[in-house]
Amino acid sequence: MTKPTSQDGVGPLLREWRRRRKLSQQELALRTEISARHLSFIETGRSQPSRALVHRLADSLEVPLRQRNTLLVAAGYSPLYQETPLDAPRLKVVREAVDRLLTAHAPYPALAVDASENIVAMNRGAEVLLSEVAPALLVPPVNVMRVCLHPDGLARQVINVDEWRSHLLGRLYRQSRYSGREELRELYEEVSAYGPRPVKKDCTELSDTIVASIRVRALGTELRLFSTVTTFGAATDITVSELSLETMHPANERTAAAFRAAVSPQADRADRKDTMSLLSRSA
Structure with a gap:
């Protein structure tokens, strides 16, 4: 139909x-x-x-x-909502807010994602977590679903990969249904085909957890993290309304210590501005 x-x-x-x-x-x-x-x-x-x-x-x-x-x-009326490029002067205050939030979350991974699931900014903790991902998957625009689910991406380091795939695919399926965006449906079709066996596409059979947990082999140990997603409420600009912040939190002291040892706060502050501008231009 x-x-x-x-x-x-x-x-x-x-x-x-x-x-x-x-x-x-x-x-x-x-x-x-x-x-x-x-x-x-x-x-x-x-x-x-x-x-x-x-x-x-x-x-x-x-x-x-x-x-x-x-x-x-x-309906015959003019459109009301403006779509402003993220690097436009008008959204400087938004970029600064995102920068502060990502920097404040260091040394733990955090990134900003647009409506197409492309990463527009990330902190040093996220870079460290993705350091073993195939370079081809990190060429802008970097799609977080491909990075996480592709066989050459983070998935090859994830211990509870079935659970993690189920959570991400469930989230992507619901988002494609909620937004009506055809490109998200196509992305779901693509990434759901990754892995050794297909995942059923009925969203009722996919994970619907509020807080997703992930166990990753990285930084010389097993990292245990859980993730949360935050959006900008009451936004009147399309770009801002479609922006989300994804933060990962340590689930135990071993994980917290590993990130504290791997990520220098000074290096994170020095790198943040360049990372934001690079990914924003490519989004």
């Missing part, structure tokens, strides 16, 4: 988002405080929503900013 585009009008797009969120017309109508009849007319093209109603429907459906612009254009 072909997915609707902005040329099909706002109705089919809203219907696709409603189905993706697994909502009935009645449920969405209640959330948006309109009648189910009115919503039905909008989805079939018999009624044209106001600009304000498009925003309310997008809010109720949790539509990402990039796709909200598509809804607005399909």
